[in-house]
Amino acid sequence: MLHGFQFRKSRFSNAECECVEIATNVPDVxxxxxxxxxxxxxxRVxxxxxxxxxxxxxxGTFKR
Structure with a gap:
C-alpha cells in the first residue's frame, strides 16, 4: 500500500461506485x-x- 495518495472518484461515477479513482496530489505521479x-x-504513471x-x-483523438 502506498501512503500519501489522496484518491478521488470521478464526477461521472455511478451510484454503484463502479469507477476508478485517481490521486494527483504527489508531484509528477x-x-x-x-x-x-x-x-x-x-x-502509477x-x-x-x-x-x-x-x-x-x-x-476524441484517442486511438485504440
Whole structure:
C-alpha cells in the first residue's frame, strides 16, 4: 500500500461506485485504482503520459 495518495472518484461515477479513482496530489505521479477495491493494486504513471491520455480522451483523438 502506498501512503500519501489522496484518491478521488470521478464526477461521472455511478451510484454503484463502479469507477476508478485517481490521486494527483504527489508531484509528477498519478495513481489509479479500482474504487471497489481501495486496498487493491494501484497503477502509477508519470504525469506527462497521463495528461496526454486525458487530452486524447477529451479531444476524441484517442486511438485504440
Amino acid at each position: 498519478v495513481a489509479i485504482r479500482d474504487s471497489k477495491i481501495p486496498n487493491g493494486p494501484i497503477i 508519470s504525469s506527462a503520459p497521463w495528461d496526454a491520455f486525458r487530452e486524447a480522451l477529451v479531444t
